[in-house]
C-alpha cells in the first residue's frame with residue numbers, strides 16, 4: 001500500500017477530488033504541487049483545497065513544475081512512494097493560441113517530474129493523459145492499441161508526448177508508469193471552462209450558450225468519482241512497468257442530448273447561439289474500457305443522467321455560497 005504521495009495539480013478539479021479521497025484513507029503524507037495559475041480563477045483552486053490545509057498530513061508547495069530547482073527543494077526531508085502527475089495546461093482551444101506554454105508545461109514539466117522520480121528512486125508514476133491523444137481516430141470505441149499519430153491540437157500532441165517520455169523512463173530506469181487517458185471528466189469542482197459547467201452557468205443566468213457545430217458531436221462523459229477510482233487503482237497497480245489505460249464511461253452522448261439533460265435539471269430552456277465548428281475539437285470520443293476493467297478492476301458506475309443531477313446539485317450550492325460571499 002502506497003502511503004506517501006506527491007500530487008501535481010492537486011488544487012485543480014481532478015487533483016483536489018483525488019486528495020479528498022486519499023486523505024479519507026490512511027495515507028502518511030501528501031504534498032501537493034500547484035502554481036495556482038490564472039487559466040481559470042485561482043480563487044476556485046484555493047477553495048478546492050481549503051479543507052485539505054487543515055489536515056496535518058497535507059503540505060502545499062506553490063511551485064511551477066517548469067521550475068526544476070524549486071521542485072528539487074520539495075524532496076528535502078520528504079520521501080515519496082508515488083507521484084501522481086496531474087498538473088498541466090488543460091483545454092484544447094487555448095492550446096492553439098499558446099502552444100509554447102502548453103509544450104513547456106506539459107512536456108518539459110513532465111520530464112522534470114520523471115527526472116525527480118529517477119533521482120529520488122520513486123518507483124510508481126501515474127500520468128494524467130487524455131482521450132484527445134486519439135485525435136481523429138475513426139475507429140470506435142477507442143482502444144489503447146489504436147495508433148495515436150493523429151492529434152489535432154497542440155494540447156493533444158503534448159499529452160501524447162508525455163506518454164512517450166513516460167515509456168522511455170520506465171524502460172531506462174524501472175519506474176512503473178501508468179498513463180491514464182481521461183475521457184471528458186465532470187462532476188463537483190469541474191473546471192469552469194468545460195462545457196457542462198460553462199453551459200450550466202450561462203443557462204442559469206438566462207444567457208445564450210455557444211454551440212459549436214450542429215450539436216451532433218459526441219463525448220464519453222466520465223463522472224469524477226469513477227475517474228478517481230481509476231486513479232487509485234493505478235496507484236496500486238503492480239503489473240508491468242508501462243501501461244496505458246482508457247478511463248471513460250464507455251457511453252457517448254450527443255451535445256444536444258447533454259443540453260437537454262441540463263435543461264431538465266435546471267428547469268429552464270437553453271437559448272442556443274450556433275457557432276461554426278472549432279479547430280482542434282474532435283468529432284467524437286468513446287472509450288473502450290475493457291483493459292482497465294481487467295487489469296485495474298475499473299468499474300464506472302455513474303450514468304450521465306445521475307451525474308448531471310449530482311453536478312447541478314453541487315453547482316447550485318456553490319453558486320449560492322458565491323452570491324452570499
Ligand SMILES: NC(=O)c1ccc[n+]([C@@H]2O[C@H](COP(=O)([O-])OP(=O)(O)OC[C@H]3O[C@@H](n4cnc5c(N)ncnc54)[C@H](O)[C@@H]3O)[C@@H](O)[C@H]2O)c1
Pocket residue numbers: 008009010011012013014015033034035036037039045063064065066085086087088089090091105109128129130131181182183184185186191
Ligand atoms: N477534466 C478533464 O476532462 C480532463 C480530460 C483529460 C485529461 N485531463 C487531464 O487531467 C489533469 C487534471 O485536469 P483538471 O481538469 O483537473 O484541470 P485543472 O486545470 O483543474 O487542474 C490542473 C492543475 O494543475 C495546475 N497547474 C497547471 N500548470 C501548472 C504548472 N506549470 N505548475 C504547477 N501546477 C500547474 C493548475 O493550477 C491546476 O490546479 C490535466 O493533466 C488534464 O490535462 C483532464
